[in-house]
Amino acid sequence: xxxxxxxxxxxxxxxxxxxxxxxxxxxxxxxxxxxxxxxxxxxxxxxxxxxxxxxxxxxxxxxxxxxxxxxxxxxxxxxxxxxxxxxxxxxxxxxxxxxxxxxxxxxxxxxxxxxxxxxxxxxxxxxxxxxxxxxxxxxxxxxxxxxxxxxxxxxxxxxxxxxxxxxxxxxxxxxxxxxxxxxxxxxxxxxxxxxxxxxxxxxxxxxxxxxxxxxxxxxxxxxxxxxxxxxxxxxxxxxxxxxxxxxxxxxxxxxxxxxxxxxxxxxxxxxxxxxxxxxxxxxxxxxxxxxxxxxxxxxxxxxxxxxxxxxxxxxxxxxxxxxxxxxxxxxxxxxxxxxxxxxxxxxxxxxxxxxxxxxxxxxxxxxxxxxxxxx
Amino acid sequence: xxxxxxxxxxxxxxxxxxxxxxxxxxxxxxxxxxxxxxxxxxxxxxxxxxxxxxxxxxxxxxxxxxxxxxxxxxxxxxxxxxxxxxxxxxxxxxxxxxxxxxxxxxxxxxxxxxxxxxxxxxxxxxx
Numbered sequence: 001x002x003x004x005x006x007x008x009x010x011x012x013x014x015x016x017x018x019x020x021x022x023x024x025x026x027x028x029x030x031x032x033x034x035x036x037x038x039x040x041x042x043x044x045x046x047x048x049x050x051x052x053x054x055x056x057x058x059x060x061x062x063x064x065x066x067x068x069x070x071x072x073x074x075x076x077x078x079x080x081x082x083x084x085x086x087x088x089x090x091x092x093x094x095x096x097x098x099x100x101x102x103x104x105x106x107x108x109x110x111x112x113x114x115x116x117x118x119x120x121x122x123x124x125x126x127x128x129x130x131x132x133x134x135x136x137x138x139x140x141x142x143x144x145x146x147x148x149x150x151x152x153x154x155x156x157x158x159x160x161x162x163x164x165x166x167x168x169x170x171x172x173x174x175x176x177x178x179x180x181x182x183x184x185x186x187x188x189x190x191x192x193x194x195x196x197x198x199x200x201x202x203x204x205x206x207x208x209x210x211x212x213x214x215x216x217x218x219x220x221x222x223x224x225x226x227x228x229x230x231x232x233x234x235x236x237x238x239x240x241x242x243x244x245x246x247x248x249x250x251x252x253x254x255x256x257x258x259x260x261x262x263x264x265x266x267x268x269x270x271x272x273x274x275x276x277x278x279x280x281x282x283x284x285x286x287x288x289x290x291x292x293x294x295x296x297x298x299x300x301x302x303x304x305x306x307x308x309x310x311x312x313x314x315x316x317x318x319x320x321x322x323x324x325x326x327x328x329x330x331x332x333x334x335x336x337x338x339x340x341x342x343x344x345x346x347x348x349x350x351x352x353x354x355x356x357x358x359x360x361x362x363x364x365x366x367x368x369x370x371x372x373x374x375x
Numbered sequence: 376x377x378x379x380x381x382x383x384x385x386x387x388x389x390x391x392x393x394x395x396x397x398x399x400x401x402x403x404x405x406x407x408x409x410x411x412x413x414x415x416x417x418x419x420x421x422x423x424x425x426x427x428x429x430x431x432x433x434x435x436x437x438x439x440x441x442x443x444x445x446x447x448x449x450x451x452x453x454x455x456x457x458x459x460x461x462x463x464x465x466x467x468x469x470x471x472x473x474x475x476x477x478x479x480x481x482x483x484x485x486x487x488x489x490x491x492x493x494x495x496x497x498x499x500x501x502x
Contacts, residue, residue: 100479102395109392113385120377199483208398215394223387345493347463347486350479358388365387369380 015057019275027051027270033174040174040330043147046263047170050270066271077268080162083155085265086148087229092258093328093360094213094237095250101354103208104200107308108320108351112358114304115324116366118143118297123370126289131282134158137370139286142169143293144363145176145325151269152230153367157374163273164283168290170269176330179291180298180322184338187302188318193342195317197351206242213238220365227368234364298322298331301355323352326359446481447490451501460498463491 008014030048034041054073058064066073079085102109119140126136138154138161150169154162172179184193213235221228240250272278301321309315323335332352339348453469454461463482470478485491491499 098479103398104480106392106396109388109395110385113388116384117381120381123377123380199487200480202399203477203480205399205402207402208395211398211402212395215398216391219391219394220387223383223390340497344495347493350483361391362384362388365384366380369383373376373380 010059012057015059017057017275019279020055020057022279023051023055023273023275026273027055030270039177040170042262043170043266044174046266047167047270050267051273052270053267054271054274065274066268067274067277073268073271076264077272079261079264080151080268080272081155081159083152083229085261085268086152086155087233088261089148089258089265090230090364091233091237092253092255092261094234094239095241095253096258097234097238097241097328097357097360098353099212099238099357100204100209101350102357103204103212104202105197105351105354107312108316108354109358109361110308111301111305111316111321111324111355112326112360112362113324114321115297115301115355115359116144116362117300117304118293118295118325119363119366119370121296121300122289122293125292126285129285129289131285132158134374135161135282137374138165139289140293141165141363141367141370142172142286142290143297143325144359144366145169145173145294145297145327145331146360146363147173148265149230149326149363149367151265153371156371160277161282161286163269163278164286165290166269167273167278168287170266171287172290172294173327173330176327176334179294180331180334181338183295183298184302184319184322184335187299187306190342192306192318193339194346195315196343196346197317197320197348198314206244209242210239213242216361220361224365224368224372226371227364230364230367231361234360294325297325301325317346317348317351320348320351320355323355324359324362326356326363328356328360329353331359332356443484443488443490447485447501449475450481450485454501460494460500462497463499466499 027048027050030044030051033039034044034048054066060068063070064073065071066077068074122143123136123140126139127133131139134157138150138158141150141153142165144150147166147169151162151166154165217231217235220231237250237253240246240253301324302318303321305316305318305321309318317339319335319338323332325331332349332355335352336347336349339346450466450470453473453475454466457465457469463486467478467482470481475481482491486499490502492502494500
């Protein structure tokens with residue numbers, strides 16, 4: 001009888017508290033959004049399932065939980081804590097990114113830079129709200145709208161915040177269709193949304209596409225060496241794709257390798273959100289500031305595009321500024337759809353992708369800069 | 376700190392964008408240099424006498440495409456399995472599969488010159 005009572009007192013039913021239940025509901029919501037609504041399913045489904053697994057109550061000391069040394073989850077979590085998974089994701093991202101549209105219109109790169117302003121505004125806001133500098137930097141990077149970059153920087157600066165920062169970053173990436181359109185509408189006029197982008201007048205040669213990753217990795221990493229773990233794999237992956245001799249490697253990087261990293265990254269981040277660690281006042285602050293960061297990033301991109309139009313003869317559709325965040329390809333798609341709404345024959349997707357790729361580079365540089373500042 | 380960070384990232388991307396915007400010119404320059412070197416002319420002379428007309432013609436020769444009707448016919452033939460209306464992404468995918476060079480640019484041109492007509496909901500048809 002004692003054995004039975006002891007067993008029952010070790011079950012999840014006995015050990016559960018309200019925080020576990022709340023997080024199980026959150027995990028279920030993520031699964032619902034990913035499965036039924038199709039919002040970023042490749043991210044939300046692993047995270048959602050991870051949240052559920054991570055919030056099943058267990059007897060502490062058995063070596064089961066993600067924060068208990070020796071557990072399987074703890075070993076897999078190493079890839080998150082060390083920044084390994086984000087680097088691998090960047091390798092795959094590089095192998096699947098075509099920088100041709102950016103090479104054809106290099107000035108769109110400035111929109112990727114402008115959209116990073118949300119990061120620095122949020123850094124100041126988080127500091128003003130009393131977060132420690134390293135925590136503030138980890139929260140601010142959510143404004144880059146890049147999950148792997150957010151996880152990478154948070155793992156370096158404030159590992160105790162990985163769960164909330166990652167969940168906030170991925171949630172806002174999934175909520176792009178809800179967050180960005182009102183901001184774009186608010187900051188642009190109907191006439192501006194109808195601006196047609198001129199098509200490039202020359203082809204981008206293979207040699208340009210080949211030299212770009214080499215030039216970019218040197219220029220960016222000389223400027224911010226701390227971004228090497230992200231930009232190194234990104235441009236290496238891109239070189240594998242463009243060089244024409246390593247198609248097999250590029251194919252593996254953009255399929256199997258990135259998929260494996262995404263599965264473990266999502267699942268482990270989800271599992272790290274144990275109710276007792278995750279449900280705190282700080283997490284609420286992180287979610288609020290993350291939303292602010294993302295909104296400001298969108299707004300600053302749009303406003304900068306309008307500013308460029310003041311000085312430039314060749315007008316830019318200011319909606320493209322919103323694609324300067326690095327949520328690939330969600331924000332480019334949203335810009336494209338809003339452009340189509342204003343003018344059904346205005347096709348902005350490729351230009352949006354150029355801004356998006358620039359945003360990926362920009363947010364990785366920002367992560368490197370913030371890491372250097374906070375060391 | 377925030378201001379410094381913003382300035383650094385901005386300057387980094389401005390430099391990168393300036394470099395890639397000049398990349399094709401640098402490559403053209405080295406091409407011209409290489410061709411002249413091959414023809415037996417001294418490289419120093421080649422450096423100092425880059426003929427602007429030659430540079431323009433070199434850029435012109437890389438303008439794309441020469442014959443839009445031919446391009447449209449090529450893309451029409453590969454788009455047959457897609458039916459009368461199709462998303463551009465599907466056409467792009469078929470062009471990539473068929474190893475047709477520069478599908479992004481080609482499809483942009485075809486759209487710009489109204490060979491591809493938007494039918495709403497992101498679908499296009501041939502003129």
